[in-house]
Amino acid sequence: MDASNNDTPTISQNSQTTTNSKLKLTIKTPKDKKDISIDASSTVKEFKDQVANEFNSSVDQICLIYSGKILKDDEDLKKH
Numbered sequence: 001m002d003a004s005n006n007d008t009p010t011i012s013q014n015s016q017t018t019t020n021s022k023l024k025l026t027i028k029t030p031k032d033k034k035d036i037s038i039d040a041s042s043t044v045k046e047f048k049d050q051v052a053n054e055f056n057s058s059v060d061q062i063c064l065i066y067s068g069k070i071l072k073d074d075e076d077l078k079k080h
Contacts (some may be wrong), residue, residue: 020043022038022039023039023040025037027051027055032055033052036050039075043075044064044074045073047064047072048064
């Protein structure tokens with residue numbers, strides 16, 4: 001992904017908890033949309049690593065936004 005093309009992934013507000021304490025989150029870019037499952041106890045940083053891998057991007061190009069707020073790497077996903 002090229003950050004200059006506004007390909008920064010964002011988290012859909014339609015995130016939901018699945019069984020076994022997993023979160024299913026929809027990641028959207030201007031060109032793509034993917035559902036990713038991750039443990040609810042994961043940190044934002046761990047999730048960014050997974051998103052970067054899924055979208056073949058560098059972690060430092062990933063900026064996750066949920067409900068209009070930029071998520072910080074040290075926060076737990078379950079906080080949101």
